[in-house]
Amino acid sequence: GGIIQPWAAYTIVGAIVLSGLLNVVYYGPILINGWFGGKEERPAHAHGHDEHHEPAKEKVKLTEPSWVMVSPMMALAISTLVLGIYIKYPLKLVASVVKIYFKV
Structure with a gap:
């Protein structure tokens, strides 16, 4: 197990x-x-x-949506794309959190 x-x-x-x-x-x-x-x-x-x-x-x-509606979606899309390309950095963060909380 x-x-x-x-x-x-x-x-x-x-x-x-x-x-x-x-x-x-x-x-x-x-x-x-x-x-x-x-x-x-x-x-x-x-x-x-x-x-x-x-x-x-x-x-x-x-009509087209205003920038108030578009900007959060664009920020989310861009951050998802960047974090997906540079996956090493989010994984390092997750690994350090797992080590701290689960004492692995």
Whole structure:
């Protein structure tokens, strides 16, 4: 044995795989519609969903997001890319934390 029993390791890996699959199911349509939607204008959404309500006739113009929305996403994307390329430095940090907390 080790710290983690083999059956527990398989359970953990299964939970991670299931989590990844659920993320694809949840976020896949959002990403596909966001990247490949292609419509510049769409009708405004009326809140009544009954059959006797008419949908709204006015159009809503879609615009580019402001820098307040884009800058956090860009910072996250750039930091992920840089840390992925220079993986040695984050791994050294993780190894030192493991040594400190687990006395390995």
